Amino acid sequence: MEGPVAAKTSMEGLIMLVLSRKVGESILISESIRVTVVQAKDGRIRLGIDAPPEVRVLREELTKSCFNLDVPSKNGKPEAVPASAQVR
Numbered sequence: 001m002e003g004p005v006a007a008k009t010s011m012e013g014l015i016m017l018v019l020s021r022k023v024g025e026s027i028l029i030s031e032s033i034r035v036t037v038v039q040a041k042d043g044r045i046r047l048g049i050d051a052p053p054e055v056r057v058l059r060e061e062l063t064k065s066c067f068n069l070d071v072p073s074k075n076g077k078p079e080a081v082p083a084s085a086q087v088r
Contacts, residue, residue, distance in 0.1 A: 021037045022037065022040075023037050023038065023039060023040055024036070024037065024038075025037055032051065032052050032055070033049070033050065033051045033052075033055060034049070034050040034051075035047055035048070035049050036048040036049075036050075
């Protein structure tokens with residue numbers, strides 16, 4: 001497996017691991033989530049994500065429509081908006 005290309009600080013102060021992958025190659029997140037590059041063309045990539053059904057996978061731009069960010073929950077994290085209120 002190829003080593004990290006670069007590491008940089010993300011917005012939250014955590015370290016971001018940056019990897020190079022070719023079509024057909026994957027990365028594992030924990031033991032249950034596999035992200036595979038399925039296509040690379042015209043400066044875009046397509047990713048396939050295998051995850052257990054209880055793991056919610058969303059494009060980042062959809063998180064604002066799926067989480068109520070204005071009302072903090074009891075634990076201080078965003079609460080999920082009921083499915084009936086989500087933008088589809």
